[in-house]
Amino acid sequence: MSDSTWVSTSMPYLTPRQKGQPDAWGAEAAARGGKGSQRIVQAGEVPAPEQVAALLGVAAGEMVVVRRRVIRLDDVPCELTDTYYPVSIARGTRLAGKGKIPGGAVTLLAELGYVGTRVREDVTARMPGTEEREILRLEPDQPVLSLSRVTLDKDDRPIQVDMMVMPAHRQRLRYELRIG
Numbered sequence: 799m800s801d802s803t804w805v806s807t808s809m810p811y812l813t814p815r816q817k818g819q820p821d822a823w824g825a826e827a828a829a830r831g832g833k834g835s836q837r838i839v840q841a842g843e844v845p846a847p848e849q850v851a852a853l854l855g856v857a858a859g860e861m862v863v864v865r866r867r868v869i870r871l872d873d874v875p876c877e878l879t880d881t882y883y884p885v886s887i888a889r890g891t892r893l894a895g896k897g898k899i900p901g902g903a904v905t906l907l908a909e910l911g912y913v914g915t916r917v918r919e920d921v922t923a924r925m926p927g928t929e930e931r932e933i934l935r936l937e938p939d940q941p942v943l944s945l946s947r948v949t950l951d952k953d954d955r956p957i958q959v960d961m962m963v964m965p966a967h968r969q970r971l972r973y974e975l976r977i978g
Contacts, residue, residue, distance in 0.1 A: 833872050836879075840866040841896045843885060850882045853948040853959045863888035865903065868933060875934050876968060882959040887912055903958070912957045914949035919973075921945045923966055934965055941966045 843861045851858040862882045869877035881903060883893055892899050892906055899906050907913070926934065926942045934942070947960040 835870045835873070836867045837870070838865055838867050838896045838898075840864065842894055843889070846882065849946065850959050850961065853946065854882060854884055854956045856884065861885050863894045865893065877962055877964040878930060878933060879963075880961045882961070883957070887957060907957060912951055914957060915952045916950045916954070917947060918950075919945060919947045921971060926963065930963055934963070936965055943969055943971070945971070 842863065844864050845859040846854060846856055846862040848858045850862065851860060854862060856862065863885055864883075865881045867879045867881070868875050869879055887907070887910065888894050891910065893903060904914070922944050923941050924944055926936055926940075930936075930942060931938065931940075936942070942963050943966045945960070945962040945964070947958075947962070948956050949958040949960075951957050
């Protein structure tokens with residue numbers, strides 16, 4: 799990709815895909831002439847970190863399911879994403895495994911009967927940790943954007959939490975809101 803700043807909107811990542819459609823990241827990257835991929839580095843049950851527990855409405859340390867991924871654009875790491883689910887939703891499903899999920903996790907959630915109707919995102923800027931800096935190939939003085947997202951169903955129950963870290967100098971987040 800020739801443009802060093804990626805403009806991203808959240809909506810494609812919150813909407814289940816139609817049967818046969820690629821995942822949202824692969825489709826977005828291809829539409830812009832690039833190749834989007836991801837590597838799942840861990841999947842399974844873990845104790846909920848404090849921030850995740852608060853967003854999911856569970857006790858800190860309670861077991862949750864996580865999918866940890868390194869997101870790549872044209873084979874360059876561009877984002878670290880940890881996605882968490884309540885065990886009541888994800889235990890025993892493909893969400894708890896390292897395999898690719900056709901259409902993406904949001905599509906599988908919908909197939910399982912969990913559809914997001916409201917999302918809350920918080921974005922902060924900070925300096926990366928050593929591991930984040932190494933994986934994202936950042937210089938010591940380059941900050942990251944940290945985005946936390948909780949997706950809630952029609953009954954306002956949390957069904958998914960995403961914790962994302964991306965190089966600030968390569969990312970612009972765009973929010974489009976419908977009023978009324």
